[in-house]
Amino acid sequence: MNILGDVAKELLAMFLADARLTLSILILVAIAAMLVDWLHVSPLLGGGLLVVGTVLILVEAVVRETNRSES
Amino acid sequence: MDTGSWAVVASAVGSAFLASLVEVVEAFTIILAVGTLRGWRPAVVGTLIALAVLGLLIVLLGPLINLVPLPVLQLVIGMLLLVFGLGWLRKAILRAAGIIPFHDEEAIFASETTRLAEVARHHTSLDWIAGLTAFKAVLLEGLEVVFIVLAVGAGRALLWPAAVGALAACAGILCVGAIIHRPLARVPENSLKFGVGVMLSAFGLFWTGEGIGVSWPGRDLALLAFIGLFLSVSLAALSLVRRKSMVAL
Numbered sequence: 001m002n003i004l005g006d007v008a009k010e011l012l013a014m015f016l017a018d019a020r021l022t023l024s025i026l027i028l029v030a031i032a033a034m035l036v037d038w039l040h041v042s043p044l045l046g047g048g049l050l051v052v053g054t055v056l057i058l059v060e061a062v063v064r065e066t067n068r069s070e071s
Numbered sequence: 072m073d074t075g076s077w078a079v080v081a082s083a084v085g086s087a088f089l090a091s092l093v094e095v096v097e098a099f100t101i102i103l104a105v106g107t108l109r110g111w112r113p114a115v116v117g118t119l120i121a122l123a124v125l126g127l128l129i130v131l132l133g134p135l136i137n138l139v140p141l142p143v144l145q146l147v148i149g150m151l152l153l154v155f156g157l158g159w160l161r162k163a164i165l166r167a168a169g170i171i172p173f174h175d176e177e178a179i180f181a182s183e184t185t186r187l188a189e190v191a192r193h194h195t196s197l198d199w200i201a202g203l204t205a206f207k208a209v210l211l212e213g214l215e216v217v218f219i220v221l222a223v224g225a226g227r228a229l230l231w232p233a234a235v236g237a238l239a240a241c242a243g244i245l246c247v248g249a250i251i252h253r254p255l256a257r258v259p260e261n262s263l264k265f266g267v268g269v270m271l272s273a274f275g276l277f278w279t280g281e282g283i284g285v286s287w288p289g290r291d292l293a294l295l296a297f298i299g300l301f302l303s304v305s306l307a308a309l310s311l312v313r314r315k316s317m318v319a320l
Contacts, residue, residue: 003203
């Protein structure tokens with residue numbers, strides 16, 4: 001039994017079970033942070049983008065997996 | 072403490088408790104298989120060593136977290152919580168809609184017992200393998216609990232309340248398990264995962280926003296609004312997916 005390997009696999013699975021979902025969240029947060037920090041957009045607008053973005057990412061991930069399982 | 076702060080504390084303790092409940096049920100199934108097949112000594116020893124390793128992780132990581140500036144901590148932990156929480160939520164919705172199979176504790180118990188019995192045929196001394204199996208199960212399931220406790224607790228110095236929530240879940244499951252002495256197949260695991268996914272996603276959104284400098288309207292009460300938002304969106308997504316799969320049939 002390779003325990004360290006299994007621990008590493010478990011940690012990866014915790015955050016990379018759906019690589020596209022993970023990547024989308026990272027990109028969304030990066031865009032919101034850049035808008036607020038570099039372009040001095042109102043932080044509340046950045047927050048609004050986060051709210052809408054996370055909801056869309058969740059729905060897209062669920063619909064994508066459903067379509068994949070049907071095809 | 073105002074209402075908003077109570078909302079954060081209650082949500083932190085609640086998510087740590089419910090998430091731990093799910094993970095402890097999964098670990099308990101393996102411990103029970105080991106204990107039933109090989110006696111309780113290797114099961115208990117393996118479990119205790121794994122708990123010691125997890126405790127060491129918390130003792131080592133807890134103080135390190137305090138060294139990180141709060142906005143950076145909120146941003147990093149917020150993003151990790153979003154990834155983790157939305158991942159759980161996605162899986163819970165797909166399971167509830169019948170797209171992916173449910174976690175079956177009875178089946179896991181049966182397959183683990185068969186695996187250990189198979190190993191026993193080739194090894195004269197199985198005790199250390201049985202102990203290692205219990206150790207690995209507790210360590211792997213416990214990692215998620217440690218992450219959740221650290222993540223929901225670190226942003227507002229709530230490590231202790233979150234840890235108490237997790238310990239209460241462990242104690243509860245162990246008591247129930249010791250009494251009924253069989254896999255806890257009737258725990259509504261997917262509904263719990265659904266609820267935890269909603270709470271962790273809300274925490275993630277809340278911390279990430281604070282990390283990039285957003286002052287949420289209503290301050291801490293915004294967390295409750297996010298919980299409501301993720302809950303309604305998830306229920307709507309579930310109903311959409313169910314309709315879609317019925318049309319496909």
